[in-house]
Amino acid sequence: MNVQLRRTAVVALAMIIAIMVNITLIMAFQSDRLRQDSRNARQFNRQYERDRGAILAGDVQVAYSVKNEDGKTYDRRYREGEVFSPVTGYFGAFSKTGLEQGMNAVLDGTDSTVSVRGLVDWITGKLPKGGDVHTTIVPRAQRVAYRQLKASTSLQAAAVAVNAETGAIEAMASYPSYDPATVSVRDASAASGALKKLEGAAGDPLLNKATRELYPPGSSFKIVTAAAALAHGIAEDGTVPAGASYRLPGTTTSISNSHDSGPCSEARTTLINAFAQSCNTTFAEIGAEEVGNAGMREQSESFGYGTRFEYAPGLNAVASDFPDTDAAQTALASYGQGANVATVLQMALVAAAVENDGVLMRPHLVEKITVRNATIDTTDPVVFGRAVTAGRAAELRQMMEAVVSEGTATNLQGDGVAGKTGTADVDGAAYNDRWFVGYTVSGPHAIAVMTQGAGYGGSVAGPIMAAIAAALT
Template identity: 40%
Template sequence: MNKPIRVVAVFCLVLFMALLVNSTYLMYVRAGELSEDPRNRRILTATYSRERGAILVGDDAIARSVSSNDKYRFQRTYSEPFKYAPVTGYFAYFSQTGVERSQNPVLSGDDSRLFVTRLVDMLSNGDPKGGNVQLTLDAAAQDAAWNGLEALPGEAQGAVVALEPTTGRVLAMASTPSYDPNVLASHDFGAVSEASERLNDDPREPLINRTIGTTLPPGSTFKLVTAAAAIESGNYDADSMVPGGFRYQLPQSSTTIGNYDGGNCGGRRITMTQALQVSCNVTFLSLANELGTEAMAEQAEAFGFNGTSLEDLAGQAQSLYPRDMDAPQTAMSGIGQSSVTATPLQMAMVAAAIANDGDVMRPYVVDEVRAPNLSVLDRTDPETISKAISSTTADELTRMLVATVDSGTATPAQIPGVEVAGKTGTAQSTADRPPYAWFVSFAPANDPKVAVAVLVQSSDTSPDEIGGGALGGPIAKAVMEAVINR
């Protein structure tokens, strides 16, 4: 072989080896990255050409794929978009959120549990289909939660979450303002990009699921945690006499804190039940200071603070009870202020644990995973996370909470013929904005079917009319009635 031919042969061999190395690199090293790149139109076309599974509430598909008249074959649609968007999330060419993301392997048909279905489709030359996801949500409870938030004055920001105390099933999860995931599922990708940019730039943050993604001071609803820690200490019960009065001086400080209404809670010494009924700040400041940071932190963590528990829906923020607070901060934490923050889900878990004899159940939104033929592939089993309080403490707290609804600050949650347990909360924010309104409850008190937490972050309500009972009580009542009467 002469030299020119040899040079050409070597050069071709080098090119062939380079091509082989590059192909190997693309197929085995960067395959995952390239398949997830939204600019990869082959993957995009394949994804949109497969019938994605449905997301179900009861017998109704709140998200499903329908035939389209373009090259992508299937269009993702949402039947009640604003009401369910915080849970379903969206399915867009650039990403997914909510259940669309957490259950994507099932919905897309790529889950290993659908191997037999894929094999049958291949052998029969049928079109591949995704599996279906059955949610735990109760349609009537979700309606009540959403309608309650929509009825708030102005462009309100708020959230409602309802749990089944004995299992942790999420019965309602509503957040406002919301958005329409249909605009993000469009095949007009230019319009989708514009809509995404508009939603991300919206100062009202409609893409946030406030039930799990917003943490704010829980205010007086946190007094349930303080009361639980006090009773668990063995030194108190519902009838114990505790400090009342007009004001409380923070330890190691000249600052004094008064009660919300400026009153004296009924006297210098009152029962624990009365303290909760009138939401006496002096009482719970005093108790938190007496118990100390360690005992308060342990009780908060037993209910789920400083951790996350929701595993089948991304975006849960940690509810925080810092362990490094000084004495004045610890006292303030007793009324849900200082550095204490909570999501509505966390406060619903506190109420649900009290309703469930002290057991904290892991919350979940996915009830069942089903094949395209609706056969059940998997079902979520209830799981106990912790024993937050004893059943005796739970009974004492329930008695106190029932009294608070019967003749205390939580009377807006009263349901005729049903014993309701509840607690209001009004948390102070910065000096230039109105307070946050909270409400937690469960019913029936003697056989709890539902626990609810309501947060009204903002609304066009006069600052002197903002209160957890006035704003959150009617919403919680409607949700509880929807579950009880189903």
């Protein structure tokens, strides 16, 4: 009898230990996953019982929570939703995007740095109040950027402004956009229906075109090719190749310039003239035959090409790409065509590095986190690397200023900006990707604008860039 009891006791003890181990494993390693599981109905209801923190642009709460009449639950609200949705994203119990996703643990109060501050609430049985996320966005510039983009096209458009000295993202607009309030309702069926409608809408309004879409940068990329030319000493004798046409290496195909008069039609010209007048033949030959594919890729990467910049926790831009390819395709890519594709954020960073004496700062969207007005975390500027020397950055600025003073963007004279125009052909499309990439001459703002449609970058994207610049200065 004693033997049987001992055996039973041993089995019972083993079972208790196994249960305790299993509970410990679940609590330690699987609790977050189970809490976030879309099949967790308790999680669905519990999220709306949290006093979720606000997302701010300057002093403006662009996303915030309001208590319902039941005194227990909260609904999410968005101010100027279409304008700020590339920043906020949307909040839903089963799906989130933007900062609502990347900063979710801070906003709902479950992040350790926030929950410690809410210890009193925990002791009293209340769910902790979420932290507030303060962005680097300048509200006026964001509004101007969105409205200007919306007025410029019925297709896609995006704009990014960056503080060149710190990497702070000051504007990040995307068109077409959407109102997060339509998909952040507690009615799961209504939210799902709104999402499906947006997913099938023209222009992909849910997609942040500033960071998650790639476009051929056109002649705005000549900033990078000019930097490579300077780094390889190509313009040291004072001139670079030009000409009305250029045959792509190893092919019978020739490219031409957008205009055949002036320095672009001459056999050779100065680099600054070729840049100001946007001579395709010059930059195609420099990239393909004098710098070469490896050199062009190296220079591109120094400006951030190939990097999936994490501009906020959990939020990454797609990587821009200069192709590893043959000489003919390298020629096309060197003036922003072919397989060369970039995000609008990436091109803003190109201008930022030039303005900041060649030093590229990592972009960031979050300035600080506060709980009950107490700052618990801040974002410090971080250097990504050096794109060009300070001396070459100064030469590039001279070229970008010449674009406005005597080149393809003379319509921007008096606006206090410098930069590079770009008009990229899109295969199979009846429209162009129209670009202007530049900076405010008085500093420290770098801005990139892309808008699709007929016309040229200097005449369409340039004035948008100048309007955003005015809103920042």
